[in-house]
Amino acid sequence: xxxxxxxxVDRLPIMETLKPTRRTKNGAYYEVVMEEFRQKLHRDLxxxxxxxxxxxxxxxxxxADTGEPVQVRWINNLPNRHLLPVDRSVHNVARExxxxxxxxxxxxxxxxxxxxxxxxWFTSGFRETGPAxxxxxxxxxxxxxxxxxxxxxxxxxITRLNVYAGLAGxxxxxxxxxxxxxxxxxxxxxxxxxxxxxxxADGSLSYPQQPDDAAANLPNPSIVPAFIGDTILVNGKxxxxxxxxxxxxxxxxxxxxxxxxxxxxxDSNQPFYQIGSDGGLLQKTVKINQIGIEPAxxxxxxxxxxxxxxxxxxxxxxxxxxADPEDATGEVMQFRVTKSPARKDTSVIPRHLxxxxxxxxxxxxxxxxxxxxxxxxxxxxxxxxxxxxxxxxPTTEKPRLGTTEIWSLINLTGFTHPIHIHLIQFQxxxxxxxxxxxxxxxxxxxxxxxxxxxxxxxRGWKDTIAAPSAQVTRVIAKFAPYTGDYVWHCHILEHxxxxxxxxxxxxxxx
Ligand code: C2O
Ligand code: CU
Ligand code: CU
Numbered sequence: 001x002x003x004x005x006x007x008x009v010d011r012l013p014i015m016e017t018l019k020p021t022r023r024t025k026n027g028a029y030y031e032v033v034m035e036e037f038r039q040k041l042h043r044d045l046x047x048x049x050x051x052x053x054x055x056x057x058x059x060x061x062x063x064a065d066t067g068e069p070v071q072v073r074w075i076n077n078l079p080n081r082h083l084l085p086v087d088r089s090v091h092n093v094a095r096e097x098x099x100x101x102x103x104x105x106x107x108x109x110x111x112x113x114x115x116x117x118x119x120x121w122f123t124s125g126f127r128e129t130g131p132a133x134x135x136x137x138x139x140x141x142x143x144x145x146x147x148x149x150x151x152x153x154x155x156x157x158i159t160r161l162n163v164y165a166g167l168a169g170x171x172x173x174x175x176x177x178x179x180x181x182x183x184x185x186x187x188x189x190x191x192x193x194x195x196x197x198x199x200x201a202d203g204s205l206s207y208p209q210q211p212d213d214a215a216a217n218l219p220n221p222s223i224v225p226a227f228i229g230d231t232i233l234v235n236g237k238x239x240x241x242x243x244x245x246x247x248x249x250x251x252x253x254x255x256x257x258x259x260x261x262x263x264x265x266x267d268s269n270q271p272f273y274q275i276g277s278d279g280g281l282l283q284k285t286v287k288i289n290q291i292g293i294e295p296a297x298x299x300x301x302x303x304x305x306x307x308x309x310x311x312x313x314x315x316x317x318x319x320x321x322x323a324d325p326e327d328a329t330g331e332v333m334q335f336r337v338t339k340s341p342a343r344k345d346t347s348v349i350p351r352h353l354x355x356x357x358x359x360x361x362x363x364x365x366x367x368x369x370x371x372x373x374x375x376x377x378x379x380x381x382x383x384x385x386x387x388x389x390x391x392x393x394p395t396t397e398k399p400r401l402g403t404t405e406i407w408s409l410i411n412l413t414g415f416t417h418p419i420h421i422h423l424i425q426f427q428x429x430x431x432x433x434x435x436x437x438x439x440x441x442x443x444x445x446x447x448x449x450x451x452x453x454x455x456x457x458x459r460g461w462k463d464t465i466a467a468p469s470a471q472v473t474r475v476i477a478k479f480a481p482y483t484g485d486y487v488w489h490c491h492i493l494e495h496x497x498x499x500x501x502x503x504x505x506x507x508x509x510x
Contacts, residue, residue, distance in 0.1 A: 103138065192315075265318050365400060384490065387502070
């Protein structure tokens with residue numbers, strides 16, 4: 001358990017926007033170095049040893065305009081000693097594996113050799129590289145619409161520890177259409193990167209020897225690897241506060257936690273105006289009082305503080321009616337609304353935001369039924385699988401370049417999995433509940449309810465989607481614009497590392 005830390009004593013930091021090392025005819029070129037360093041995460045906590053990009057936690061923000069390519073040389077200068085306990089059985093090795101890293105830009109349309117394939121890892125100084133090919137300088141074409149993406153580590157079997165140690169940051173793509181909307185911008189557009197952590201008394205990060213130990217507060221701890229921290233951080237500070245003017249703000253919210261999902265509300269009972277999701281702006285603004293956000297999901301919201309002059313507003317995490325009153329994670333951060341009137345707020349909350357052509361009209365080339373299942377490894381420990389296959393089983397998903405497919409995610413486990421597909425942004429078609437007990441008896445899917453359309457705030461472009469237990473969640477995607485080897489996985493990092501990840505290949509042949 002973490003030491004008791006007073007809430008709302010540290011100001012919310014804003015990640016710095018990275019300046020290119022140089023500009024070339026191929027776009028902006030950056031060098032980003034992964035290093036170990038210490039950073040103060042709370043007033044009363046000794047500086048915490050972390051791993052981060054350019055000695056920052058979270059990493060610096062990279063910004064680009066649509067169509068403006070970015071190149072990044074990701075440099076691993078980490079010490080060759082893990083910061084957190086490595087579960088060796090996962091790696092099937094007698095000695096601790098070397099520190100491995102590879103960076104993935106989540107939500108991006110990237111060529112396979114720049115996508116951060118989990119086996120394209122490299123060790124400090126590029127001494128050793130994994131079995132998959134990757135280039136040394138990654139290229140991000142940024143051909144996609146404006147959106148909040150994020151970069152994070154994706155090394156095979158060890159992503160949960162590398163990200164927990166601090167290897168994550170935001171990446172914002174902007175475009176003209178978005179600029180024309182006159183949304184709150186500049187000082188009034190704020191990224192909120194939310195994570196949970198547990199600290200030791202000396203300020204160091206605490207992570208259990210095996211991640212399922214941490215799941216003690218889950219309903220059935222022996223079933224599932226998970227990590228639930230007892231302390232919430234935003235932009236790398238524990239329960240921070242932000243002074244705001246009585247006006248509208250745009251918050252780019254990212255859940256960068258390993259396992260934890262959040263149900264965000266405001267204690268003023270005012271609504272959020274959600275304008276975007278993973279893949280950018282929605283079609284229409286959605287007025288909503290509570291927003292669920294699974295690991296890796298992004299929500300783009302406007303909050304209007306104009307009626308709360310001189311008051312405080314707390315961003316809460318609704319833990320539900322059975323929450324332990326001692327649980328401090330029901331709060332995320334605090335906004336302190338100044339008394340002084342803001343300069344005239346000329347930003348708007350548009351009703352119509354963007355056009356999202358439905359993929360339903362496309363020719364559907366394949367419908368894949370993909371089960372989310374659980375099993376045990378050779379040590380008898382729980383594993384979660386995609387379609388009962390492990391990472392190393394032969395690739396079964398081979399969509400053809402430029403074709404549209406429906407993936408039906410049939411969740412046969414007892415809890416929600418946020419499923420993420422690389423390369424593409426998809427649309428959610430629907431969800432439908434079925435009888436899980438019946439399935440466990442005779443392997444039949446018997447639906448218990450009608451087809452449910454996605455919620456209003458799930459009707460935009462998505463790259464990560466909640467697939468709830470005992471439901472079939474259907475998504476539709478066009479597999480383009482690149483061929484090659486990619487992955488899809490559960491974005492609960494403990495699940496991903498314990499085999500809930502599979503390769504897929506976009507092919508250009510029959
Ligand atoms: Cu955010 Cu495959 O990752
Ligand atoms: Cu991704
Ligand atoms: Cu999962």
